[in-house]
Amino acid sequence: MTTTRQDIRRPARPAPPAPRATWRVPSxxxxxxxxxxxxxxxxxxxxxxxxxxxxxxxxxxxxxxxxxxxxxxxxxxxxxxxxxxxxxxxxxxxxxxxxxxxxxxxxxxxxxxxxxxxxxxxxxxxxxxxxxxxxxxxxxxxxxxxxxxxxxxxxxxxxxxxxxxxxxxxxxxxxxxxxxxxxxxxxxxxxxxxxxxxxxxxxxxxxxxxxxxxxxxxxxxxxxxLMPLVRGLRHDLRVAAVRPEAPGVVSVYMTGRHLEELRVEPGQFFRWRFLTRGLWWAANPYSLSETARGGRLRITVKEAGDHSRALARLRPGTRVWAEGPYGGFTGARPHHERALLLAGGVGITPLRTLFETLPGDVVLVYLARRPEDLALRGELDAIAAARGSRVLYFVDEPAGYSLPLHGRALRGLVPDIRHRDVYLCGPPGMTNAAFRALKQAGVRRRHIRNESFEF
Ligand SMILES: Cc1cc2nc3c(=O)[nH]c(=O)nc-3n(C[C@H](O)[C@H](O)[C@H](O)COP(=O)(O)OP(=O)(O)OC[C@H]3O[C@@H](n4cnc5c(N)ncnc54)[C@H](O)[C@@H]3O)c2cc1C
The missing domain is CATH 1.20.120 (Four Helix Bundle (Hemerythrin (Met), subunit A))
Structure with a gap:
């Protein structure tokens, strides 16, 4: 199942400018x-x-x-x-x-x-x-x-x-x-x-x-x-709302003060500690699923175990300590002017912000099990329309709408794939298959950035 920008009817929002890149140690x-x-x-x-x-x-x-x-x-x-x-x-x-x-x-x-x-x-x-x-x-x-x-x-x-x-x-x-x-x-x-x-x-x-x-x-x-403690007091971050996105997937909206000081880059994640019963002792990593702006942060979480499941029951007003931003899965130091974003399931979260902010020609390919599992689809369509980019959806069920992850299929979909930076995020099985397919398609390993949701 694919959707191209011609299918979009929504009014477009202009993409926010990418935040100023912060200094990073060369690897x-x-x-x-x-x-x-x-x-x-x-x-x-x-x-x-x-x-x-x-x-x-x-x-x-x-x-x-x-x-x-x-x-x-x-x-x-x-x-x-x-x-x-x-x-x-x-x-x-x-x-x-x-x-x-x-x-x-x-x-x-x-x-x-x-x-x-x-x-x-x-x-x-x-x-x-x-x-x-x-x-x-x-x-x-x-x-x-x-x-x-x-x-x-x-x-x-x-x-x-x-x-x-x-x-x-x-x-x-x-x-x-x-x-x-x-x-x-x-x-x-x-x-x-x-x-x-x-x-x-x-x-x-x-x-x-x-x-x-x-x-x-x-x-x-x-x-x-100490820094999480100091930040927690300074930003006074609190849950504003929790909204369902797809079966087993919710978005948690948080508001706070002076959030611009965090200098978050699209694609990054925080470790979130929700100060409520049963959750205060754990700080789990979740990527931002929306570009940080206007005193608001958002994460989108798929239930995987106790912590992620409990987030659906968070009450507005719950205090949050956010440790970060972390991660090098950003648009810094690109090799090419064009990009391919390859998302599997909830791996869409960091790619959603990169899709909105990466400069140049960007194609997003989003794989999920069923059409209803395609979280954030409305937003992705709106971004695609606003920036004139392609977003392509593929699902395993019903049969006939999946993308076989091999080199020929990827090259057929994105003919100039070898001249694009690839940003990849998804479950381990999908990312392993994607690495092999990208190699077959002629993409160099150093042009592929991968965010793994498992440490
Ligand atoms: C950089 C990064 C970004 C992520 N972004 C998202 C996101 O945007 N949306 C989303 O739904 N999920 C995201 N995840 C995955 C999410 O952190 C785990 O699914 C969640 O923490 C599972 O915790 P649990 O108690 O619900 O399940 P559990 O059953 O306790 O854990 C399931 C698996 O999740 C991993 N995990 C659990 N806790 C942690 C932790 N503190 N640190 C690292 N890995 C852990 C482990 O591999 C574990 O086997 C991200 C993970 C990482 C590492």
Missing amino acids: SWPQVLIYAGAVAVLLLWWHGTRSVTGLDGWLTEAGRVTGLLAGYGCAVLLALMARIPALERGVGTDRLARWHAMGGRYTVSLVCAHVLFIIWGYAVTSHTDVVHQTTSIVFDYPEMLKGTLGFLLFLGVAITSARAARRRMRYETWHYLHFATYLAIFLSFGHQLANGAQFVSSPLARAAWYTLYIGVAVVLAWFRF
Whole structure:
């Protein structure tokens, strides 16, 4: 089923101007910084190590260098999740989450290697067995009891974060268990300075380590905890209305003060905390489904579980804390002057604002299961009419109106697809198929921007 702009009868609204782009960190900078930091840590170890001889020497030094890198890795993992706006915009929240997950695997491996090498190395040096040496390290060395507790907690979080275990538990359970890493890192910080050979002998190295950890702690506390609180008070955001859009889909309208200060870009999302019974403890991510203007924000939400379902029952006047704006799924730094927006189901939400504001020739292709699932259709038609763009709808039911996601079909629909930036948002199955189809159609990977609704 397709609709073209010729079918539209509604009066057109002019598209609002795109807001001024805010500064974002180029995505390669954090990677360069992380690797440079790792090299600095290796230099610190090199500088503090005179000579390595014998099996015990090699084992102990392997334990020291993995320990230093693991300590550095912990600080990087926390910084990646500190929700620093420039980083969130430049790199993108989903990419940061992928880096965090990958870095987490490296860091856990380094922590385990550190523990094994140190125990083994010390056991060889003192000619004792590993069990006796472990007991001695845990109970006789300064800060080691706390360090051991931190290690066990860290290991517990790693096990619950493994894909198989995560699939079996609720998102919130996994999320809150993850907070135990803060405690694990706090508990194990002391043993690094008290026992690390490089720190014991060098006040400069100690100062650098304190600076790293205190810097990360300040950034975390500010962006994750204090800023949402300050913003919540300043903007006084409240639910104004909740309206149905499609079966199982509602829009939540919110009003507040000084919202222009948020400098939201079309395509971005916030983490929303609704201060009402049953919802205040969770902050879930939802994209804006309307360009922020005139003291009003809107999200459009499809029920997926407890949080999203409860939004249909929000009462006007409910206070809201919005953490953001986040995400690099915006029109910044385009490769082409034309764009193709590819939406699947509720993935239409960030694309709705991009459809309204991206400059140049824009085509929107919107896939859903049934015609009644095409949320925001009236608005999309009005935008298409106003800007003279094409919007094409496809549904799985009734049969005969679906778009087969392969290269030929996409090229038939949008012949100049190779010369367009593609913005893609939809459920995982659809986006995987779309990536393959776009590749077949000759679209380069770096010209495709994707917003994933799953971290
Ligand atoms: C950047 C982004 C933008 C999004 N925008 C929209 C939108 O505009 N409209 C919409 O309907 N949905 C959107 N989502 C999806 C939405 O966040 C989830 O469907 C919702 O949080 C599910 O929570 P729940 O308690 O209802 O369901 P649950 O059963 O608890 O969760 C279902 C799945 O949603 C994901 N999820 C749950 N909570 C979170 C969280 N706090 N952070 C990240 N993922 C989570 C997990 O993958 C989980 O398996 C977006 C997600 C992301 C990451």
